[in-house]
Amino acid sequence: MNWPLLVLGASFIVSYSFLILDEGQLPPAWRNGMLAAAAVTWLAFFVDYVVRLAVTPRRWRWYFVTHSVIDLLSVLIPLFRAFRVMHLLREVPYLRLKTGNAVRTRIIAYMVGYAALFVYFIALATLHVEQDAPGATITDFGLALWWAVVTIATVGYGDTYPVTVVGRLYATGLMIGGIAIVGAASATMISLISEKIGISLHRDIREDERDDG
Incomplete structure (x- = not known):
């Protein structure tokens, strides 16, 4: 799910920016589309976190929670959803x-x-x-x-x-x-x-x- 979440994270950055910086210039259809994109992003991050937590063996769940703080915060606080985009850096061969x-x-x-x-x-x-x-x-x-x-x-x-x-x-x-x-x-x-x-x-x-x- 890394790549789909990266795309959703990038779309959240764009939609959230437009929503905050909009001064009544966006057509209602565009604004509703931005709101829908933000809502879909939140839902995707929530489902991803819950599923990964559910499939983690019980004895390792606390470890998962404490080592996936950004993932949890991305569900709770909109600001942190953008940080999931940084996971793309993990795919750069040299940085590994x-x-x-x-x-x-x-x-x-x-x-x-x-x-x-x-x-x-x-x-x-x-x-x-x-x-x-x-x-x-x-x-x-x-x-x-x-x-x-x-x-x-x-x-x-x-x-x-x-x-x-x-x-x-x-x-x-x-x-x-x-x-x-x-x-x-x-x-x-x-x-x-x-x-x-x-x-x-x-x-x-x-x-x-x-x-x-």
């Missing part, structure tokens, strides 16, 4: 290798992909709950995207900010995600630098041994 470079490339690819989707959908979701709220400072997608980027980067100028409870919950998740992404990026860079230094030292030692010989 166990070498150090392949592992780091996989980490960076996941990190960049998840960060981009995370920022994009948090911006959309926050705009959805904020744009019509009294005293809102996030009133269009440009402002929502700006706010999401400076928040996840832990900069936060304070020119735009959520005023609703739901919007602040999204902001909390965005800040936590920003810390995780920065931490993963730092760890990857440290690993890469350490390996390069190790290779350089090993080469220098071999050259010294050859000169002594």
